[in-house]
Amino acid sequence: MNKRSGEVGKDETKDRIMLAAESLFAERGFMSVSLRDITTEASANVAAVNYYFGTKDALIDELIIQGNHPLMKARMQLLDDAEKRYQIGVVPAEVILDAVMRPMLTLLEQQGERREVYCKFMGRCMTERGNNLPVPVMRAAQRLIKRLSRMLADALPDMEPEVLAWRVHFCFGVLGHTLMHDELLREVTKGASGTPDFETTLQRMIDFCKGGLNAGSSANLVSSGSQGTFLF
Amino acid sequence: MNKRSGEVGKDETKDRIMLAAESLFAERGFMSVSLRDITTEASANVAAVNYYFGTKDALIDELIIQGNHPLMKARMQLLDDAEKRYQIGVVPAEVILDAVMRPMLTLLEQQGERREVYCKFMGRCMTERGNNLPVPVMRAAQRLIKRLSRMLADALPDMEPEVLAWRVHFCFGVLGHTLMHDELLREVTKGASGTPDFETTLQRMIDFCKGGLNAGSSANLVSSGSQGTFLF
DNA sequence: GTCTATAAAGAGATAGAC
DNA sequence: GTCTATCTCTTTATAGAC
Structure with missing residues (x-):
């Protein structure tokens, strides 16, 4: 209770x-693992989960918070750094994207042998608990x-905010899918x-998302019924 | 049994x-729905699932096959068409991408009121049952x-096959995430x-993936420890 | 084909001894 | 804090009447 978080x-x-x-x-998904599975694996008593966390859902929430908090914090920190570095001009889209993606790698490196667990768990958070x-x-x-x-609206002033929102969403899709489905x-x-x-x-993801974020838009150039003939 | 598939x-x-x-x-995920939930919703008897499908897993499999088969078939058909159209030259990457993505829309349009269900169900297949x-x-x-x-190796001869494989994977990530998490x-x-x-x-996804697929690669330009200073 | 009834196993949660 | 024992509910699946 009075331990610093992360001190596991x-x-x-x-x-x-x-x-x-x-x-x-991480391995089997939230719904396919029972409290008994967990306590057996942990060499603990069945009642222990209830004693420490109250309910299974509370345990899940605590794990999700524990996994996500440092990631969010690191992302915000990198955005802070970027804004300081680019005080004169505008932070380029690539730098913003990097601030979102790279902390995943940094945190991964701190996980040692638990890298794969961490990857999959964070992937589950995004895909199953979104x-x-x-x-x-x-x-x-x-x-x-x-x-x-x-920040992206400043970096890409010609792009509609709505399109931007979706492209950021797509980036997170790339990340989640990649974490889960290697x-x-x-x-x-x-x-x-x-x-x-x-x-x-990670570098491949960043390259891909960078290209996607900066891609030309063909909005309103295509209408339904054109499939098979429209060639970009 | 002797009905044509799709004749629902x-x-x-x-x-x-x-x-x-x-x-x-589609709504709650495979593991969070019981056979009783299903039969109640369907105004059928609890034993009916077992009578018609044998087990819950067999029902799930039948639904996944029913949902995926027409999609895969349509994609292959569009690739056939593209190869015919480009007999002389090489099928451009954009056309190949289109053949993968667009059938999703075509099939969606056949779903009428069940569009959202179809979207989410297909998303679940990709994210939870991958x-x-x-x-x-x-x-x-x-x-x-x-x-x-x-086909993509022909269209993008300068790209390493491994990088290509991952970029295609990223495209499916965009699709799955988008289907699930609107x-x-x-x-x-x-x-x-x-x-x-x-x-x-769909058009926004295609634009994004097109940009990602064609993006420049910075492989081997970045090594660890450079985060925060490397600016693409 | 459809129903009731029930088996058999597993789930989350808790009371109470130690 | 940890344990055993147990409660209560729900799950999948099936047997057998209709």
Whole structure:
């Protein structure tokens, strides 16, 4: 209770439960893991989850907050830094995108052997819990998006704000999908996707999103019924 | 059993179950919906699911196959068409991307009032079942990816096949995330994302992915430790 | 094909001894 | 803080009457 957050790993029951729960949720999803699965994996008693967290949902929320808070904080910090560096001019879109994406890598590097767990868990947060995030995470997301929108509107003044909002959304889609489905890619390409490390993958995501963010728009150039003939 | 697939909507128990199940799965996810939820919604008896499908998983698989088969078929058809049209030269990357994305819209338009259900259900398939797809869907995905890879390698001969594989993966990430999380976007942007129709959103996805697919690569230009100073 | 009734297993949660 | 034991509810699945 009065420990600094992030100070995990002491062999205390609560920490063991959180580590076990994070791994199992990452691997199998929130709904397919029972409290018994968790306490068994954590070598704890069934009643322990209830003692420490109250309910299963409260445990999930605590894990999501614990996983997301440092990420949001690091993103905001990088945006602060960027604004300081570009006090004279405008922060370029690429720098803004970098501030969103790169903290994922930085945090990953702090995870040691738990990198894959962290990736998948954060992916689950985005894909399976996107509509049911804990209030503080939701609020943090809103603050981030609001700030991103303002900064990107300055960087890309010719782009409609609505289009911008969707493109940012697409970037998060790339991130979430990538965090979750590396095995799917490996299976579906039968190995042609290689086994790149996280840094390489992150850089590829950034490249892709950068291209997407800056892409030309063909809005209103296409109407329905044109499929198969319209060639961009 | 001896009905043509796609011939739904006759007020038969089996069809009512499939429609109800698709809606509920789309809305709440596969693991959070019980057979009782489904049969209640479908005004059918609890035992009916077992009678018609055997198990809950068999029902899920049948729905996933039913949802994915026409999509895969339409994509392959558009790739066929494109190859015919470009017999002399090479099919441009944009046309290939279009063949992957646009069938989603075409099929959507056939869904009438069930558009949103179809969107979310297909999104769930990609995000929640990506690692556990029915064998025929997995095979179809492999065939599609293999073909895409060959065609895109011709269209973008300077791009490494591995990078290409990941960029295609990113495109599917954009699609899946968008299908699932329109409300999340609305909530997180507090309305700034507007309420575009599906066509507009699809066109925005295509624009974005087109930019991403063609983006310049900064592979090997960045090494770790450079975050915050490297500016693209 | 549709129903009731029920089996068998598993879920989350809690009371109360230690 | 940790344990056993148990409550209560829900789940999937099936047997057997109609």
